[in-house]
Amino acid sequence: MTENTKMATGVWVAAVAFAFLLPVICGYDKYILHVGITIAFNIALATSMWLIWTLGFISFAHAGFMGIGAYTSALLFTSLGWSLWINMWIAAAVAALFAFVISIPLMRTRAVYFFMASWAVGEVIKRVFAYYRGIFGGWDGIFNIRPPKIDIFGLDINFTSRVAYYYLALVCCALIVFAIHRIIRSRTGAIYWSIHESEILAQHVGINVLKHKVIAFTTACFFAGMTGALYAHYHTYINPKTFDIWQSEFSLVHIIVGGLSTLNGPVLGATVLTIVDELLRPAGWYRVIFFGVVIILTVLFLPGGLETVPARVRALVARLRGRSD
Amino acid sequence: MLLEVENLRVHYDKVEAVKGISLSVEEGNISTLIGANGAGKTSILKAISGLIKLSAGEVRFEGKRIDHMAAHDIVGMGIAHVPEGRRLFGLMTVQHNLRLGAYLQKDKKQLEESFEHVYRHFPILKERENQLAKTLSGGQQQMVAMGRALMARPKVILMDEPSLGLAPIMVSEIAKIIESLKQAGLSVVLVEQNASLALKLADRGYVLETGTIALEGKSEDLIGNDYVKQAYLGG
Numbered sequence: 001m002t003e004n005t006k007m008a009t010g011v012w013v014a015a016v017a018f019a020f021l022l023p024v025i026c027g028y029d030k031y032i033l034h035v036g037i038t039i040a041f042n043i044a045l046a047t048s049m050w051l052i053w054t055l056g057f058i059s060f061a062h063a064g065f066m067g068i069g070a071y072t073s074a075l076l077f078t079s080l081g082w083s084l085w086i087n088m089w090i091a092a093a094v095a096a097l098f099a100f101v102i103s104i105p106l107m108r109t110r111a112v113y114f115f116m117a118s119w120a121v122g123e124v125i126k127r128v129f130a131y132y133r134g135i136f137g138g139w140d141g142i143f144n145i146r147p148p149k150i151d152i153f154g155l156d157i158n159f160t161s162r163v164a165y166y167y168l169a170l171v172c173c174a175l176i177v178f179a180i181h182r183i184i185r186s187r188t189g190a191i192y193w194s195i196h197e198s199e200i201l202a203q204h205v206g207i208n209v210l211k212h213k214v215i216a217f218t219t220a221c222f223f224a225g226m227t228g229a230l231y232a233h234y235h236t237y238i239n240p241k242t243f244d245i246w247q248s249e250f251s252l253v254h255i256i257v258g259g260l261s262t263l264n265g266p267v268l269g270a271t272v273l274t275i276v277d278e279l280l281r282p283a284g285w286y287r288v289i290f291f292g293v294v295i296i297l298t299v300l301f302l303p304g305g306l307e308t309v310p311a312r313v314r315a316l317v318a319r320l321r322g323r324s325d
Numbered sequence: 326m327l328l329e330v331e332n333l334r335v336h337y338d339k340v341e342a343v344k345g346i347s348l349s350v351e352e353g354n355i356s357t358l359i360g361a362n363g364a365g366k367t368s369i370l371k372a373i374s375g376l377i378k379l380s381a382g383e384v385r386f387e388g389k390r391i392d393h394m395a396a397h398d399i400v401g402m403g404i405a406h407v408p409e410g411r412r413l414f415g416l417m418t419v420q421h422n423l424r425l426g427a428y429l430q431k432d433k434k435q436l437e438e439s440f441e442h443v444y445r446h447f448p449i450l451k452e453r454e455n456q457l458a459k460t461l462s463g464g465q466q467q468m469v470a471m472g473r474a475l476m477a478r479p480k481v482i483l484m485d486e487p488s489l490g491l492a493p494i495m496v497s498e499i500a501k502i503i504e505s506l507k508q509a510g511l512s513v514v515l516v517e518q519n520a521s522l523a524l525k526l527a528d529r530g531y532v533l534e535t536g537t538i539a540l541e542g543k544s545e546d547l548i549g550n551d552y553v554k555q556a557y558l559g560g
Contacts, residue, residue, distance in 0.1 A: 187424075194414050194425050201412045203376060205425050206400025206477060 008264070019170055023163050033166045039274045040166075040173035041231055045247075046254040046266035048223035051180050053260060054189065055216050056196040060248045061102075061118040064125035065221040067243025068095040069228025071129060074142045074238055084148040084159075088172075088229040095225025096218050103217040107210060110199075122245050129240040141239025145232050165234055172230055176223045181263055183219070192216060253291050257298045259305025268306045326385075327352045327512055328373070328404070328481055333382035335368045342368045344536040345382065350481060350512050350529075355503065357515040357523040357544065359557060360533030366516040367409060369533075370483045373514070374406040375399040386481075401429050405479035409486050411466040413473075415459030419450055422458050422469050426476030443472040446502060464495035471502065481512045488519050500526055520557035524548050532557070 018025075019036070026032040049062045069091035076087045102121055109117050129136040136142065147159035159165050183189055195202045195209055202209050232238045251270075258269020273294070280287045298305060328350040335343040343365040350356045358366045371377045373384055375396035384392040391399055400406075405426075414422050423443060430436050444451040447468045453461060458469055467487055474482050487503070488496045496519070503513060503526055517523035524530050524544040532540040532553060540547065547553050 190417070190421055190425060191428065193417065197414045197416060198412065200376075201408065201414065202425075203396045204374070204406050204408050204412070205473065206397045206405075206428050207425070208395070208397040 016174065019174075020167075023166060028163055030162050033162045035275065035278050036166050037162075037169045037234060038278075039271050040169035041227055041234075042251070042254060042270040042274050043267050044173045044176045044227040044230075045224060046251045046258070046270040047177050047180050047263060048220040048227070049248070049251045050255050050260075050263065050266040051183065051220040051223075052217055053255065054184060054192040054196060055213055056199075057107075057114050057118075057213075057217075058252055059118040059122075059217070059220075060115065060245055060252075061122035061125065062220070062224055062251060063243045063245070063247030064122035065095045065099055065224040066228035066231065066247070067125055067129060067238075067240070068098055069225025070232040070238050070243065071136060071142070071228075072225070073229035074145045074232045075135070077145050077233070078142060084229060084233045087233075088226055091229035092222045092226040095228065096222035099221030100214065100218045103214045104210075107213040107217060119245060122248060126240045126244045129243075136240070139239060139241075141237060141242075142232075143237050145236045145238070147233050147236070159233075169230055169234070172226065176226070177263065177267060180223070184263060188212075250291065253295050256295055257305055259307030261304070262307055264307045265305050272306060326350070327387060328514070329383075329385040330369070330373065331383045331385070333369065333372055333384065334380045335365070335372050335377060336380045341380075342536055343372070346531075346533070346536070346538050348531055348538070348541070350514055352480075352512055353507065353510050354529065355507050355513040355515055355527040356529045356531070357517055357527035358531050358533055359517055359520040359523050360539075361518070363535070364533040365536040366533055367485055370406060370485055370514065370516055373399075374404055374483060376406070397429075400477055400479075403478070403480035405474035405477045405482050407470050407474045407482060407484045407487065410489065411463065411470045413458040413466055413469055415457065417458055418455050419458055419461070419469055420454045423450070423472050423476050426473035427478075429477065439476050439478060443475050446475065446505060447472050462495075463491050464498060467491065467495075467499060468502070471499075475506075479511070481514060482506065483514045483516075485516045486518060487515070488517065488522060496522065520553070521548075524553075524558075 022036055023033060045062065045066060049059065052059050052062070072094045073084065073087035073091040076082045076090060077084075106114065106117055106121065130139050132138075147165060149159060150157040157164050159168060184192070191202070191207055191212055194205070194207065195212060199209055228243070254269035254273050255266045256269070257273060258267065259265030277287060280290055283290070302308070326349050330349070331347045332345045333343055333347070334341065334345050346365070346369065348356065358369060360366055368377065372379045375391070375394055375398070379392055382392070383390060386402055386404060391402065414425065423440065427436055427439050430439065449465060450468055450472055453465065458466065461469065471484070471487070484503070487499050491499065500522060503515065506513060515523055515527060524547055527544045530542065530544040530547045531538050532547065540550065540553065548558070
């Protein structure tokens with residue numbers, strides 16, 4: 001372990017510890033916990049989107065798959081009364097199944113064509129939710145989705161409590177991030193980056209490129225579906241607009257501003273921008289413009305994103321020291 | 326016969342790049358395909374390793390037909406391809422590049438042996454293990470590309486212009502390595518524009534002209550051939 005990775009691990013541990021202590025620190029402030037939960041959802045969505053990026057693709061359908069998860073879970077609750085504990089996994093599986101089927105043709109397209117094709121997929125998912133009023137409630141969406149309860153071993157927790165849901169979102173988000181971390185650190189991760197760098201060369205080496213693309217896409221959408229289920233049971237109300245291209249676009253901005261080359265990027269980007277977005281709430285619709293400005297400024301002045309800040313600071317300090325000597 | 330190609334045809338849209346060529350590679354031999362740009366040399370290699378579709382003909386490896394098999398399955402059978410222009414994963418370390426070559430090996434001990442084997446052929450790569458591939462010199466990059474192919478433990482290596490753009494001293498270094506691979510029992514299909522180098526190394530040579538084989542034979546015969554001398558050896 002080098003100095004830097006040691007430090008990175010330290011920062012990660014500190015961040016997770018802080019996240020776990022946040023309710024106490026903020027005095028169980030409902031608004032701050034709400035922001036915390038939103039950050040958790042945004043991190044889960046951005047990191048799973050980043051997993052697809054490691055193969056060189058940005059999927060605009062990502063929020064759509066989150067929507068598939070959300071609607072699956074919501075419908076299972078409203079029609080069968082099943083709780084989030086079961087629905088979450090079914091939602092993830094259903095999103096993954098759709099992702100698997102669509103990724104086989106989708107992953108045959110490249111670069112900007114993949115952009116457009118995934119955009120279309122995302123749009124179709126949204127339209128399907130809006131069109132079939134009988135099943136999905138049309139543009140009005142689905143109401144009365146309740147958070148789950150735990151009542152075992154004398155433990156009685158009702159997740160309508162903000163604090164309880166905060167911990168639920170935090171744990172799930174941490175698990176998703178950790179799972180993606182493990183994938184990227186493994187042999188599979190090296191294969192993903194190799195496909196990212198050169199698909200043709202990966203083929204030369206004997207890598208089954210299409211297989212890996214399909215698996216990565218499916219895995220990422222599994223996580224997105226899970227996030228969707230958590231989202232639905234938290235907000236208790238979902239509608240098609242929540243899962244449209246814009247949501248994917250926000251995740252893309254989170255990734256670009258945070259940084260594209262390591263998992264730190266999407267986590268950092270989603271955290272910082274969600275907070276900034278909340279602070280800008282009084283600005284109303286101008287917030288959307290802010291996102292555009294931020295992405296342009298990042299590309300111009302901070303290529304590599306927020307994750308490169310520590311290295312930049314170190315370089316600056318070293319230069320200043322060199323001058324004073 | 327280890328590798329046989331029969332009546333191979335390759336089309337790019339309507340243009341026929343390879344017009345029905347046949348060749349064969351014996352075990353432990355070096356065969357070379359020489360010819361000018363656009364003669365179809367690279368297309369032949371790509372067709373063998375499954376990277377492009379052939380429009381007609383057969384490719385057999387150890388008696389089994391491998392045309393229409395997927396590229397990754399062909400690598401798994403024992404045919405490794407060193408692409409033209411020393412293509413590497415430039416943003417990865419030497420070690421990671423080699424590791425990807427052994428993509429199909431899951432056994433850890435076997436993997437270590439493969440690494441040792443490659444480092445025996447290319448000691449310099451051991452020293453440069455943790456360096457980013459793109460920071461290496463041209464010759465060293467070629468070594469990584471060859472090492473990566475070796476990691477797959479192939480029976481045949483298809484090499485596409487390994488001498489291209491290298492300094493003369495590096496060219497002879499690469500030639501030595503190719504020879505040592507042969508001594509280790511590997512078969513090599515060598516595509517070269519540097520005809521004199523290729524024919525010196527090879528047991529058998531094929532002269533390609535616009536998608537057909539103009540001449541074939543033992544390489545010492547080809548070296549002596551007047552036509553080859555005039556057209557390819559500059560004599």
